[in-house]
Amino acid sequence: MKRALVFCLLHGPLLRAGAPATAPPDARQTVAASVIRIEKPAGKLAATGVIVTPDGYFLTKASEVPKLAGSSFFLPDGKPARVREVRRDSRTDVLLLQCSGVNGLAAVKWSESKSLAPGQWLLAPRQGGREDARLGVMSARRREIKGGSAAIGIRMADQDSPEGVRIIGVAEDSPAAAAGLKENDRLISIAGEAVKKYTVAHELISSREPGDEIEIEYKRGGKLTKCSVRLASRNRVLSNWTGEDYANGGISIRTDNFPEIIQHDIPLGPADMGGPVFNLLGQAVALNIARVDRVTTFALPMEVFWPGVQQWIEDDRHPPKAVVK
Amino acid sequence: MSGTRRPSLTVSVCVAVLAAAWVTVAGRASALESSKETIGELLKIQAQVQSRLDLVSRAVVAVESDDGAASGVIVSPDGLVMTAAHVTTNPGRKILLHLADGTKTGCKSLGLDKSTDAAMMRIDGDRKDWPYVPLCRDLRMAKPGTWCFALGHPGGYDAKRGPVLRVGRVLKQMANGLQTDCVLMGGDSGGPLFNLDGEVIGIHSQIWEERDQNVHVSVAPFLRAWDTLKQSHVVRVWNTGVGGWLGVMTRISSAAELEIAEVAKDSPAAKAGLQSGDVIVTLDGERMLDQPQFSSAINSRAAGQRISLRLRGKSGPRVVEVSLGTKPVED
Structure with a gap:
């Protein structure tokens, strides 16, 4: 992501970083x-x-x-x-x-x-x-930060399938991308539970806490593979969908x-x-x-x-x- | 997402040229930072910021338009709002504002200056008691090293959070802008940069990747073209070197004098009451003899500059002060 100059108008997703001030x-x-x-x-x-x-x-x-x-x-x-x-x-x-x-x-x-x-x-x-x-x-009012749910940064086809739910998109710099998941992979099981319905897959992920680790079994080109994915806050994943998270070292896994x-x-x-x-x-x-x-x-x-x-x-x-x- | 990729060619080029210089500035700034301020000095700055914060926050607005979220600041009791040109993009657009106290109000974009990213809006209605902040008219005050603070709505409007404060310093002063280490991000655009007296010294405009690469439009382009912006004109000519605009056509009268033939509607000349038939005797004390001399005298002055004209009209001689504007260009 080498897009340096950005106007500070917000179009959905965010940018990030802070000042070089050091302490006395x-x-x-x-x-x-x-x-x-x-x-x-x-x-x-x-x-x-x-x-x-x-x-x-x-x-x-x-x-x-x-x-x-x-x-x-x-x-x-x-x-x-x-x-x-x-x-x-x-x-x-x-x-x-x-x-x-x-x-x-x-x-x-x-x-x-x-x-x-x-x-x-x-x-x-x-x-x-x-x-x-x-x-x-x-820099702002003291307040409560309500929880969104957890996410791993995938979009799933909204079709249930006996061969597993198909991934149709992976967010850049997301937990799913870090774990190696790719578009067109088929989700077979999440945390030990079979996922033939995308609603079940969604529920299994979003009901957990950001920071939790889950095991995901998936099929790519007929080959069954396992990976471990650390869940992040949904807000964080959403803000990364378009790859706005560049430079400045990224953000925390759990932010809400x-x-x-x-x-x-x-x-x-x-x-x-x-x-x-x-x-x-x-x-x-x-x-x-x-x-x-x-x-x-x-x-x-x-x-x-x-x-x-x-x-x-x-x-x-x-x-x-x-x-x- | 289109907006973040929208930087006009002019601005991109300007910034690319400056990039090398910025690296030096950043390096120097950090070295400076690590040693200078004692706790006592920091506490003094904190006291100044905190004493202004509540009052100036009331004038900071969150901007909602079809393009996305941004910020702005009210600068007059009748609801003139300063923001960035890439926020409004055109005059006459309907925009929604959120004030810090929860008030929601409609607003219309007025003029803008795309070359410097300065723009103005006006809140709908006749209210004359909007919370507002003063502008710092002494541009020399924003020297590198000067402490300042930024407010805005990074990430968009959040009622529970309110406007977000950042305290930092001016790193660089440019012709139409300021660079500071008050960190900005999406949604801050159009928000105000203040000096420690709580006067507006800039409007948030652009960021570069590094944390100390935050660029604000200074108040200079606003002050220079205040009336033009208020009249919803798109300013584009300033940077091309055309200079000030009065809005009169002249001719040489039968008595061989320089005479006003026509006054452009809504021009600085019209507002100052210049009329066709007025004879122009002097401009800032210099005797005006012909048309080329007069137009070059106007063009060599900047928009925003005040000139003094000695005129002779039907009712006798008079002296008129006029602030030069910028010639409106159809967008």
Whole structure:
């Protein structure tokens, strides 16, 4: 997609990216000190984590880290960490993990976010703390983001067929395209269920959460093949149908269905999600949860997840003991 | 989708030529960014933005037309709206506006200047108390490094979200435009760029791929052709070097004086009350002797420039001030 110049008139689908503003020098260390780098096998940044206790509990964006196998985790000093999953919450898309055998980490200090108003400066780590922290402002009203459903980015022929439902279109940069699905492939089963009706196929996909992985069996030229597809938010897939998602690093898999968000214009990428958002005093006020488009990032206000997370940590530290009579 | 591929040849070429320069600007901007502002300075900027935000947001509109979603800003209590030419595309089009307070209103596109992407609209009806914002008339104020903020409706109108704020800086000042790092996207077109005093300094126009490549029409082409735009003319001649337009035909009278033969309807001359039979004595103090001298004096001045004419009419001598316009061209 090398179509550089674009008028900013909206014609359905969107474009995307943010400003090159970096943080004032005194705030930079605070911002990077509590950040965990989460890498994919090839060393590419997958997501960012924020340390919430000195003994290694940290949070990230659940749908960007579907499973721990294959991911590598790095502490702020660059050392690799061994990590276990504590709790995954689909309501907020927050994942609680713990690095084992560590202590004395710099946990963020949370501060209330209710008093924030549009125009308030905010800071966030970029590239897992390897680049300077970035600066932006709270850019719109605090609000709920209603959920659309999940999608993988295919169009299906609206004919039921005993040979499986035929795919008639695959969106560019969609989960379906990433998994290798192509036009004219026939869907045989989704998550283990046979699909001879396109309505069933639609239901099997849209009833799940963005970020979930499903197994799809399909036939191409008579040959049966399997692939694994990670569902994305329907809104995200729709905005990509015409290939408007160019440059600027793309957007998050899940961009909707959040109880409450703070919108900001800090220039970040999808792999910066899961990291903390700070005020100018270096207090953490929110958790970056979705890169939505060129101008929009959503962050969960700390009030939405922190009381619950504290309880999860408490429960994890003191699991209920078996009662012996 | 046609609109995003619509860039006129003129604009595409202009931007392509500038691209190399932009890369340098971007590099310099980042270096500048990382060191300068202290927390105290940032807090001062935040206070300024927040003190203006509520008031100016009321004048920001979401634009809905057959072509898609865009933005605009009300700049007079009787409902003149500034937007981008690629939003309205033609005078006389019916357009729907959403105000930040939820008000919905019809609106009609007026004149536009396709070479600079400046355009004007007027809200339907007789209301004289629309929320509006002032324009910054001192173009020199928008120097590179100046803090500014953008508002608009990226992605289209969203009542729960409202207009979206972006704070950034002017990176480059061009003849008819400004480049900033206030990040724009589809739907922002036509929305306002403000200085920290809450005055409009630009209208969102184009983006390039990088995040700091956001281009706004400056207020210059608006101020230059204000009346022309208000009169629903399509401005096209400015960039061709034709210059200002008064709207009179002259002749040499029997007394060998330069005399007005005819005044074009709705022209700057007609509005200033020039009449056929008036003798033109001086223009900005310079004595006018013949037609070539007079037309070259008009053409060498820019549209928007005010001139002073000393005239002698039936009721005696008088001095008239006229703002030159741009000659309307049939679209």
